[in-house]
Structure formats: C-alpha cells, structure tokens
Amino acid sequence: MSIKILLLSCICLLITACQPDQHSEKLYQQQLFSFGTLIDVSIMTNDPDQAKQAIDIISRRFDQLHTQWHPWQAGDLGQANQRFSNKEPYSSSPSIIKLIQDSQRLSEQSNGLFNPAIGQLIKLWQFDQLENEHYQFTLPDAEKIQALIQKNPQMKDIFVNNTQIKSNNSSVALDFGAFAKGVAIEQMIDILNELNIHNALINAGGDLKVSGSKNNKLWRIGIKNPENAQNPSVKPIIAAINLNPDEALFTSGNYERFFEFQGKHYHHIIDPRSGYPAKGTQSVTVLSHDAALADAASTALFIAGPELWPEIAKKMGVQYVMLISDNNKIYLSPAMAERIELFTDIRPIIKK
Amino acid sequence: MLTIGKVIFKPADILILFAASILTLWLYSIFWFSANQQGEAEILRVQFADNPPLEYTLSEDRTIVLAGKIGDSLIEIKQGKARFIHSACRNQFCVFHGWLTVAGDSTACLPNRISISLKSALSDYDAIAGSQ
Amino acid sequence: MKLHFTTTHQDHRIALLAALAITIHIIESAFPSPLPGVKPGLANVVTLFTFIRYGWHSALQVSLLRVIISSLVLGTFLSPTFLLSLSGALLSLVSLIVIQLPFNQSSFHRHQPSALGYAVIASISHMSGQFLVAWYFFIPHPGLFQLLPIFITFAVILGIVSGIITQLLINQIQQRKL
Missing domain, CATH: 3.10.520.10 (ApbE-like domains)
Structure with missing residues (x-):
C-alpha cells in the first residue's frame, strides 16, 4: 500500500507543478x-x-x-522650424523640448549620423511630399545640396532655455522622421x-x-x-x-x-x-x-x-x-x- | 486467427494495425503534403477605409477591385499568395511590395486607405518587421 | 523506534518488475539514438507484460516507479527528459486502459487484442504524449509538427517489435508464477 501512497503524492505534486497558466487571453x-x-x-x-x-x-x-511633430505643417514643430530659419526664439511644448534634448544626445553618440537637424535637406529631396499624390518628383539641385552641407546644420546648434528654443544656425530645420515613430x-x-x-x-x-x-x-x-x-x-x-x-x-x-x-x-x-x-x-x-x-x-x-x-x-x-x-x-x-x-x-x- | 511462429494475431490486432497505418498516412498527408503548411496563410484580410474588414480565402484565385478615394486599387489572389497589381496612387509602394506569402505580412495603399494582410490559424509570426 | 511495513506478495512482484524495467530503461538510455526521442522502448515491454498479466493497477505502479527511479538514478528527475518520459508513460497507460474497457465484459473478453495490438497502441500514445509535452512546454513552434509523422512511423514499427517480444515473453512464462 505504501508504494501507492508515495506514487499518488508524487503525481499530485507533479501535476500541480506543471499546470500551465489557466488564465488565457x-x-x-x-x-x-x-x-x-x-x-x-x-x-x-x-x-x-x-x-x-x-x-x-x-x-x-x-x-x-x-x-504636432510634422516638420512643415502648422503644428508645434512646423512653427519652431519657421523661427529657426530666422534665428528667432520659440516657446515650445514640453514634448518637443524632450524630443530635441533626447536627439541632441543620440546625435552626439552617433557621431552626427543620426541628425534630425537636416530637415531642409530632406525637404530638398522632397521626402515631405511622399504623401502628396499630385507631386512630381525631380532630382534636387547638386549645388543646393552642397550649400546646405556647407552650412552644416547640427542638433547642437539648438539651445534650450526652459521652454524657449533657439537655433544659431539658420539652416537648421528639425525633421524627426527617424525618431518620432520610436518615441510614439x-x-x-x-x-x-x-x-x-x-x-x-x-x-x-x-x-x-x-x-x-x-x-x-x-x-x-x-x-x-x-x-x-x-x-x-x-x-x-x-x-x-x-x-x-x-x-x-x-x-x-x-x-x-x-x-x-x-x-x-x-x-x-x-x-x-x-x-x-x-x-x-x-x-x-x-x-x-x-x-x-x-x-x-x-x-x-x-x-x-x-x-x-x-x-x-x-x-x-x-x-x-x-x-x-x-x-x-x-x-x-x-x-x-x-x-x-x-x-x-x-x-x-x-x-x- | 493468424499465427507467425509462436505469435498470435487476433482480429483486434489486425484492426489496430490497420488503424495505426491509416493514422500514420493521415499525419503525413496533413503535415507534409497539404497545401496548408505551418505559417502558410489561409486568408486574405482587406481593410478598406473604416469599413469592417473583408476576408477572402487564398485557395481560390481571384481579382478584387476596390474603388478608393483616388481611384481603383486591384488586388490579386493567386496560388495562395496575394498582391496589389495596380493602384491609382503615385508612389506605388503597395505594388512594389510584391507578393504577400507569409501569414502576418501586410502592405497598404495609404492614399487609398486600403490595407491587405495575410492571416492563418497556425501563423508562425505575430508580426513581420521591416515591411512597409 | 522501528518502522514496520507489511508488504504483500503483490508488492514484491511489483518491486521485481519495476527493478527489471528500471534496469532496461537505464541501459537503453546509454545508447545513442538515431532521432532524438526515438528509443527501442524495451522498458515498455515490462509495463505491457504487467498490464496484460496483472492489470492496470500493477502496470501503473511499475511504470511510475520506472520513470521516477530511473530519472533519480540518471540525474534527470524533474528535468525536461523526465517530464517527457512521464507524460509518455502516463498517456500510453491511459490509452491501454481505454482500449481494454469494452473487452472487460466477459462475453467480449476473448476478443481482446493480443500483446501486439496493445503494444502498437501503447507505443503510438507514448510517442504522442511525449511529443505534445515537448511541443507545449519546450519547443512551442508549429514547425515541430512536420516531424510528427516520422515519429509516429517509428512508434508503429517499434510498437510491433515490442509487441512480438512481449507476446514471446508471455508465451515463455505462461505457466510460471511470478
């Protein structure tokens, strides 16, 4: 009899131990x-x-x-970009400030390869027009590209002071196309x-x-x-x-x-x-x-x-x-x- | 009753052996020779704007025409695969995407607000990364 | 203080059969297997023999003792190998019991399958039990099912072999009392 009791308790132990979670969604x-x-x-x-x-x-x-984060529409970021091109300060929402500060850090870590400040360049390539059905794409002018590269827009050109943001490089325009989706x-x-x-x-x-x-x-x-x-x-x-x-x-x-x-x-x-x-x-x-x-x-x-x-x-x-x-x-x-x-x-x- | 040497086969044994062979053949047919192998899609799901999604079986070839905001989108189902063959949109990302073959894969014509995705009860993947 | 157990003749018999099964199980585990999970399953011959000669109560005890003690000896207790072995052993016994149910009535008794039929049933369900546990707990990948037909083919063949061995064994010790 003792064998049976031993075995039974073993089985009980095992069955309870390996029972899968019954709570299935x-x-x-x-x-x-x-x-x-x-x-x-x-x-x-x-x-x-x-x-x-x-x-x-x-x-x-x-x-x-x-x-809010569209670089060229009337949202928060679009307005900021407009001010940047005139080197004027802009009072921005906390969500944009955080985007800027986080991408300043990431841009530096990536040796500038991740660079959301090149919005003008992206615009030159017309990638802001992908959603526009009637747009006819052309190749951008090589000289214009060169001119923008010369001006070297960088994330570190942007200065944050409380809620005020300002760029001291007029070629800076923020396009968070490579970042916004992740944050969202x-x-x-x-x-x-x-x-x-x-x-x-x-x-x-x-x-x-x-x-x-x-x-x-x-x-x-x-x-x-x-x-x-x-x-x-x-x-x-x-x-x-x-x-x-x-x-x-x-x-x-x-x-x-x-x-x-x-x-x-x-x-x-x-x-x-x-x-x-x-x-x-x-x-x-x-x-x-x-x-x-x-x-x-x-x-x-x-x-x-x-x-x-x-x-x-x-x-x-x-x-x-x-x-x-x-x-x-x-x-x-x-x-x-x-x-x-x-x-x-x-x-x-x-x-x- | 059948005897081979000293081993006796009873009718019940013959029956069991027969059932076992059938079971084995059936398993081969399901898991090896069926058109629906694991991860292979069974259903094409078409989402058109805010309408409830439409579902089509992939086992029948057909062409689906949807009249969207900017024009017609043509979706083709052929040999268990699906793709956009024509779209009125300019970018043609959906056409470029090519055949959807794996359950979980999807593509969309955003301007026309049409998305297609493959589904399967035994899908291998919960999502496909790197698709547009 | 001295603990006193009273053991019956039946307990002795089970201990003997279990010891035999454990020995075979351990020897078998020393041999490499052509396909992971495919073993001759000679240890199941003992379980099957016990089931046919002495009924499912005894067979259950022998089978569980074999699984638990072998795993303790081999150091696989509560490991995946042990779980696989246990699930196979339990499912094969359950299906033997179910198959035998209709033949329990005396009028049908003589029609019940011989060792061969029982062995094929036991072998297939043993393999299926292991397979399902492996799939559910360890490799929850639908691709595993591609292997199922192969495993079941092996199970049928090995079932026939162990059935013949069991039948010969039963014939041999028909007259002796164990």
Whole structure:
C-alpha cells in the first residue's frame, strides 16, 4: 500500500507543478491608417470593449502626434522650424523640448549620423511630399545640396532655455522622421500599460514594440527579406526572433520609402555627410528595450554602413544589430547572433 | 486467427494495425503534403477605409477591385499568395511590395486607405518587421 | 523506534518488475539514438507484460516507479527528459486502459487484442504524449509538427517489435508464477 501512497503524492505534486497558466487571453487586432503609415495594434485581453477603447485612444494620440511633430505643417514643430530659419526664439511644448534634448544626445553618440537637424535637406529631396499624390518628383539641385552641407546644420546648434528654443544656425530645420515613430510607439505602450493592458504588440509599418507576451509565449517576429519580393525565388522572411517583454524591433531599409526618377530609386535615408541617400546598406534591424533609441540607431547604423556600424552601435549603447549590405552580406552583433534565427544559406559575419 | 511462429494475431490486432497505418498516412498527408503548411496563410484580410474588414480565402484565385478615394486599387489572389497589381496612387509602394506569402505580412495603399494582410490559424509570426 | 511495513506478495512482484524495467530503461538510455526521442522502448515491454498479466493497477505502479527511479538514478528527475518520459508513460497507460474497457465484459473478453495490438497502441500514445509535452512546454513552434509523422512511423514499427517480444515473453512464462 505504501508504494501507492508515495506514487499518488508524487503525481499530485507533479501535476500541480506543471499546470500551465489557466488564465488565457484572446487576441484583439486592429489596423489603423495613421502617422503616415499602417499601424497594426494587437492586444491580448478578455474584454473586447476595453481593447476597442484602448485602440481608439491610441489612434487619436497617433493622429495628434503626427500633426504636432510634422516638420512643415502648422503644428508645434512646423512653427519652431519657421523661427529657426530666422534665428528667432520659440516657446515650445514640453514634448518637443524632450524630443530635441533626447536627439541632441543620440546625435552626439552617433557621431552626427543620426541628425534630425537636416530637415531642409530632406525637404530638398522632397521626402515631405511622399504623401502628396499630385507631386512630381525631380532630382534636387547638386549645388543646393552642397550649400546646405556647407552650412552644416547640427542638433547642437539648438539651445534650450526652459521652454524657449533657439537655433544659431539658420539652416537648421528639425525633421524627426527617424525618431518620432520610436518615441510614439514608446508612448503608446505606456498608455496601454496605464489602461491595464500588459500584453500587446504595436507594429507601425514594420517597426514595433511589444509588452508582455502572448499567453505566456513570447511574441515571435519574422524579419522581411530586403530583396525585392517580386522575385518568387527570394525567401520572403530572412530571419525570425522572439521578443522578450518590452523589447522593440526597428528596421531601416532602402526599400521602405523612396521615389522613382528616370527609372532609378532614391530612398529616404539621407546621409548627412554627403547630402545623398546613404550607400552600402540594404537594411538595418535594431533590437532594444527603448523604441526611440532603436529607431534612431537603425537610421544611424544604416548610414554608418558595413564598416563603421559596430563602433557607432557601441557608442549608442545598442547591443542587438543586424545589417544587410548592398552586396548581400549579413552582419550581426554577437548578442544578435545568439538570438536571431536566420533562414538563409548566407553565412553571417559576426562583428564586435 | 493468424499465427507467425509462436505469435498470435487476433482480429483486434489486425484492426489496430490497420488503424495505426491509416493514422500514420493521415499525419503525413496533413503535415507534409497539404497545401496548408505551418505559417502558410489561409486568408486574405482587406481593410478598406473604416469599413469592417473583408476576408477572402487564398485557395481560390481571384481579382478584387476596390474603388478608393483616388481611384481603383486591384488586388490579386493567386496560388495562395496575394498582391496589389495596380493602384491609382503615385508612389506605388503597395505594388512594389510584391507578393504577400507569409501569414502576418501586410502592405497598404495609404492614399487609398486600403490595407491587405495575410492571416492563418497556425501563423508562425505575430508580426513581420521591416515591411512597409 | 522501528518502522514496520507489511508488504504483500503483490508488492514484491511489483518491486521485481519495476527493478527489471528500471534496469532496461537505464541501459537503453546509454545508447545513442538515431532521432532524438526515438528509443527501442524495451522498458515498455515490462509495463505491457504487467498490464496484460496483472492489470492496470500493477502496470501503473511499475511504470511510475520506472520513470521516477530511473530519472533519480540518471540525474534527470524533474528535468525536461523526465517530464517527457512521464507524460509518455502516463498517456500510453491511459490509452491501454481505454482500449481494454469494452473487452472487460466477459462475453467480449476473448476478443481482446493480443500483446501486439496493445503494444502498437501503447507505443503510438507514448510517442504522442511525449511529443505534445515537448511541443507545449519546450519547443512551442508549429514547425515541430512536420516531424510528427516520422515519429509516429517509428512508434508503429517499434510498437510491433515490442509487441512480438512481449507476446514471446508471455508465451515463455505462461505457466510460471511470478
């Protein structure tokens, strides 16, 4: 008899020990057209009404930030840019001040490769017109580009005094195209947390951040192959990674936003040193707990290219990087190499 | 009753062996030879402005025409894949995106406010990074 | 103070069978396996034999003793290997019990499957139990299911082999009292 009792107690112990969490939530998913992109919000919840409310709040907030942070519209940033060009002071909202201060720090860490002060240059390339359906793109004038590069607009040209901001370089214009999305996603995850939603994924045009998990399984993300998807022999997904709670994954790619002129693609990531679209890289993917940092770093490392990226990544405090170069080489940071699953025959190059 | 050496097969054994073979073949057909392998998409979801999303099965080839704000967008479903084949917009990002083949992938024509995404019950990915 | 246990003849028999199963289990674990998770499963022959000769009560005890004590000896107690082994053993016993249910009535008793049928059932459910636990707890990746048909094929083949062995074993010790 004693054997039976022993065995029974063992079984009870084991069954209670490995019982999975019974509290399972359902996935609630909605797509929004906002912030100049397609935003996919996934929320794990048992209360669809709560999810719907949360998505409404997020949607409104994205729209709000889009106008507030638009470099050339009548919002807060647009007005600031106007004053900068006249070297006049401008009394700005705390949200813009924080954007400026954070990007001043990141710009310095990236050796100026992440440079939101080159708004004029971006405008010269007409990337502010991507949403304008009737615009005819042309190549910018080389002399005008050169002139702007000479004037060297930098984040450190902006001075912040309480709520007053002022630039002593009239060529400075802020365009947070490589930063705003990260800051916004960071805010949205915070908003969801405040609304008591702790398991979510916000994907804004392929840049994303997660909170919590999907019923105790980590959120699993496929990374798109930067090679043209028109070609059926190309694998659509080049790698996959499981994200821990509160991790963000940002990708800068030359295939994302571009215009075509006389049969040639001109992509939107402008190298602040040359004034032309950055060369040498197809895409950079950065993983970090901070979506804003991931956003800025993916742009800076894209411009840094296959040679320089490890140094800049270290300075910016980014551990997880994958860079795919123009000649189809895959570079990984050591930490990234440990986490990423690659679905390609190309042997990755691990760079410290 | 069938005997091989000293081992006796009873009718129940034959029945069990038969069932086991069927089960094995069935598993091969599901997990190896089915058109719907894991991660492969089953449904195309089309979101058009603020309308409730439309869903189409990927197992039937078809072309969907949506009249948006700035003109027609043409979406093609072919051999379990989907893509924009025509869009009235200038940038043509959605057409350039090419075929959607993996569940979780999506693309959109923002000016026309149309997005398409692939769904599957057994999706491999919760999201696709680096897509536009 | 002296603890006094009264042990029955049945307890002795179970201890003997369990010891045999544990020995086979440990020897088996020393051999490399062609596919992770695929083992000859000779230890299950003992469980099966016990089930057919002495019923599911005894078989459950032998089976659990084998899983727990072998894992303690091999140092895998409460590890993933142990959980896999336990889930396989439990599911295979449960399905044996379920299969036997309709034959418990005396009129059907003589139609019940022989060791071979039971072994195939036990082997398939053993593999499925392990597979599901592996998938649910350790590798929650849908791609794992691509391997399921292969595993089940092995399970059927090994089930037939262990069924024949069990039947021969039963024939051999038909007359002896254990």
